[in-house]
Amino acid sequence: MNTNILPAETDIVISGAGLTGLCLASLLARQQPSWNILLLQAAPPDDDSVTSRDAGFDHRQIVLAESSRRILSHMGLWSDIEQHTAAITEIRVSDRGHIGRSQLVALEQNLDAYGYVIDAAQLASLLSAAVDKLPNVQRSKVTNHFVLKPIANGIVLQEGSNSVHARLTVLANGTAPLAAQKLGIAFQCKDYGQCALTAELTLTKAHRGIAYERFTSSGPIALLPLPDLNDSPRAALVWTLPLPEAEDLLNADEDTFIERLYVRFGQRIGPVAAVARRVVVPLARTVATEQVRNHLLLMGSSAHSLHPVAGQGFNLTLRDIATLGEVLSGIAADDGNLGNLASLQLYEERRRADQARVVAFSDVLPAVFANNNAPLSIARNLALLGLDLAPGLRNAFARFGAGLSTREARFND
Ligand SMILES: Cc1cc2nc3c(=O)[nH]c(=O)nc-3n(C[C@H](O)[C@H](O)[C@H](O)COP(=O)(O)OP(=O)(O)OC[C@H]3O[C@@H](n4cnc5c(N)ncnc54)[C@H](O)[C@@H]3O)c2cc1C
Numbered sequence: 001m002n003t004n005i006l007p008a009e010t011d012i013v014i015s016g017a018g019l020t021g022l023c024l025a026s027l028l029a030r031q032q033p034s035w036n037i038l039l040l041q042a043a044p045p046d047d048d049s050v051t052s053r054d055a056g057f058d059h060r061q062i063v064l065a066e067s068s069r070r071i072l073s074h075m076g077l078w079s080d081i082e083q084h085t086a087a088i089t090e091i092r093v094s095d096r097g098h099i100g101r102s103q104l105v106a107l108e109q110n111l112d113a114y115g116y117v118i119d120a121a122q123l124a125s126l127l128s129a130a131v132d133k134l135p136n137v138q139r140s141k142v143t144n145h146f147v148l149k150p151i152a153n154g155i156v157l158q159e160g161s162n163s164v165h166a167r168l169t170v171l172a173n174g175t176a177p178l179a180a181q182k183l184g185i186a187f188q189c190k191d192y193g194q195c196a197l198t199a200e201l202t203l204t205k206a207h208r209g210i211a212y213e214r215f216t217s218s219g220p221i222a223l224l225p226l227p228d229l230n231d232s233p234r235a236a237l238v239w240t241l242p243l244p245e246a247e248d249l250l251n252a253d254e255d256t257f258i259e260r261l262y263v264r265f266g267q268r269i270g271p272v273a274a275v276a277r278r279v280v281v282p283l284a285r286t287v288a289t290e291q292v293r294n295h296l297l298l299m300g301s302s303a304h305s306l307h308p309v310a311g312q313g314f315n316l317t318l319r320d321i322a323t324l325g326e327v328l329s330g331i332a333a334d335d336g337n338l339g340n341l342a343s344l345q346l347y348e349e350r351r352r353a354d355q356a357r358v359v360a361f362s363d364v365l366p367a368v369f370a371n372n373n374a375p376l377s378i379a380r381n382l383a384l385l386g387l388d389l390a391p392g393l394r395n396a397f398a399r400f401g402a403g404l405s406t407r408e409a410r411f412n413d
Contacts, residue, residue, distance in 0.1 A: 006140055006157070006164040010038040011338060013157055013164060015146075015179070016172035017041035017139070019062075019120065020300025020317050022127035024170060027075055027325045029134040035338075036136055038164060040157075042173070043141035059277040060198055061224060061236035062123060063088065063115040063211075063311040068318045080126055085116035086225040089209035092268075113209070115311070117224045117236060148179050148296070154339060155295045168339030170297045175286045175305045180298060185290050190363070192283040194219055196238050196308055197246045199257075199278040200226065203233040205270035216264050218242060222311070223269060235269060237261070238308060246280045283307055285363060292344035297324070304355060306362040316358045323350050 012028060014021045017039050025039045064072070064085065072078040091104040091114055106113050131137050146159040148169060155169040157179075171177050176187040207225040214221045219240030226234040239249070239261075249257055258272045286305040291298045299320055306313045327347045331338050 006142075006159070006162045007036075007038065007138065008164065010138075010164055010166050011035040011168065012037045013040065013155075013166040013169045014038070014172055015040045015142070015157070015170065015177075016174060016300070016302070017128070018172060018174060018300065019124055019127065019314055020172040020302075020321070021170075022124060022131055023075075023318065024172065024299060024321050024324070025131050025137050026077065026127060026134065027321055028328065029131070029137045030075065031325055031329060032331075033136055036138070038166065039131065039137055039139045040142045041139065043143055059200070059279050060120045060281070060308075061117050061200075061226065061238075062120045062314055063117050063224060064123075064318075065115045065311075065315040066111055066113065068315045069113075069116060071318045071322045074322070077127070077130055080130070081118065081123065082116070084122050084126070084227065085118045086207075086227045087113035087209050088115045088117065088211040088225060089113050091211045091213065093213045094215070114211070117211075117226055119226075144173075144178055146179060147182055150183075150294065150296070153295075153336065166295075166339075167336075168295055168297065170299055171302045172298075172300045173302055175284075175301050176288075177298075177302050180288065180302065183293070183296075185288060185293075185298070188285075188287045188289060190285045192285070192307060193242065194240050195243050195246045195280050195282045196240050197249055197278065197280050199237045199239075200276045201235045201237055201269075201272050202229075202274040202276070203235055203269055203271075204273050206233045207235055207269065212265075212268065214265055218245065218264075221265050223265070232273070237275075239264075240283065243280075243282070250278050250280050281308075285359070287359060292341070292348050294341040294344075295339035297344055297347075299324075304359055306359060310358075310362045312358045312362050316355065319354060320347075320351050323347055 012035055014025050014037060017025075021039060021041075025037050028035060029037050064081075069078060072081060089106045089112075093102045093104070104114065131139075142157075142159045142162075146157050149156040149158060151165070154165050154167045156163050156165045157169060171180055173179070176189070181187075201223075209225050211225060212221075212223040214223075219242075221240070222236075222238040224236040224238070226236050228234065239246075241249075249260060252260070254275050257275050257278075261272065284305070285307055286301070288298050288303050291303045300317045301313060303320070304313070304316065306316075324347050327343055327350070328338070331343065337343060
């Protein structure tokens with residue numbers, strides 16, 4: 001049910017119907033059918049129809065890591081999602097102008113794939129359809145002007161004369177939500193001074209499931225396999241570069257764009273036939289200094305928004321969601337403990353190490369690879385050569401990227 005009226009009372013409020021809010025609603029509603037969940041989506045001020053694009057989805061493509069596939073399978077969602085993905089069966093990492101390069105092959109790590117690429121808006125609409133089938137999830141629209149009022153046994157979310165009381169309120173509104181700032185929650189922000197130019201390429205040769213990560217002096221370029229469209233092979237481009245250069249490329253004609261891509265990336269993917277859906281996204285890292293308070297939790301990019309070079313943001317969030325599900329699974333529907341600080345702190349404690357590792361990795365990778373300083377350049381080439389020469393190191397690196405070096409990775413289909 002989708003309405004603008006808030007119920008007076010509910011068990012859980014999830015504010016934000018992006019990838020995080022949708023996945024969390026889906027998991028908690030299935031896990032405990034007697035919990036009532038209110039999923040709030042942002043209402044554009046002058047428009048009643050919230051499409052996935054209005055709701056914050058640009059044309060980005062998301063790589064779902066193997067750990068995410070396992071979690072989504074466990075939630076019963078993977079079979080619908082899989083047909084819209086392209087599997088990454090091999091990753092080729094290289095450094096422009098240097099000899100270091102590495103080739104990671106999924107089968108060597110006994111994996112079917114390192115990850116699965118899907119259009120974020122497509123994923124959101126699949127998740128949204130799944131949520132709509134759940135009778136204990138109600139949807140409503142709110143503007144960005146709501147406030148949160150902590151009370152003894154929960155939080156009241158108030159928007160104008162409308163208000164709802166919930167025992168657990170999850171903010172999944174995207175980066176640094178206003179409601180959290182109003183509560184005095186601080187965010188550590190780092191501007192990378194760069195942006196990601198994303199685009200879809202139509203290829204003339206099959207991609208064979210190969211993803212490329214190429215480090216250049218101005219930033220990394222990733223090329224990811226996409227599902228074929230009208231029998232044409234396609235790839236998603238994520239090109240990290242300084243804003244002026246990105247804007248130049250955004251406005252360049254197609255031939256110029258392709259020529260410049262060849263200069264930076266080489267012709268390893270064969271001739272590019274067309275470029276579509278160019279978008280520029282500024283790159284910053286924003287991490288909340290507090291993720292939990294009594295009856296309140298920040299999740300998804302509200303909790304941590306990362307540099308996309310390592311493709312880890314949403315994968316990390318899915319592991320957060322899986323852990324929250326586990327922590328809350330011991331709480332019965334009528335148990336007053338839902339949302340209490342002790343259970344939320346237990347969640348936070350279980351997620352601390354994985355979050356810290358992924359935040360650090362996503363931060364360090366672009367800095368190391370965008371730097372032309374000679375010792376660093378030698379070090380990264382040695383690292384890439386090392387990856388190629390040392391199977392143990394390569395396996396560890398690949399398992400990290402696939403999200404399999406964490407306890408949440410144990411979910412099996
Ligand atoms: C270029 C790029 C590539 C990426 N690639 C990958 C990748 O390969 N793999 C990966 O794991 N991650 C990737 N990420 C990260 C991933 O996109 C994010 O982790 C993910 O989209 C975060 O989802 P979210 O729902 O937390 O936040 P958002 O997508 O920002 O959604 C927040 C939602 O909250 C809504 N909202 C805002 N205000 C309100 C309000 N007041 N009330 C209700 N709703 C509100 C918004 O409309 C939106 O629907 C990438 C990011 C970028 C920028």
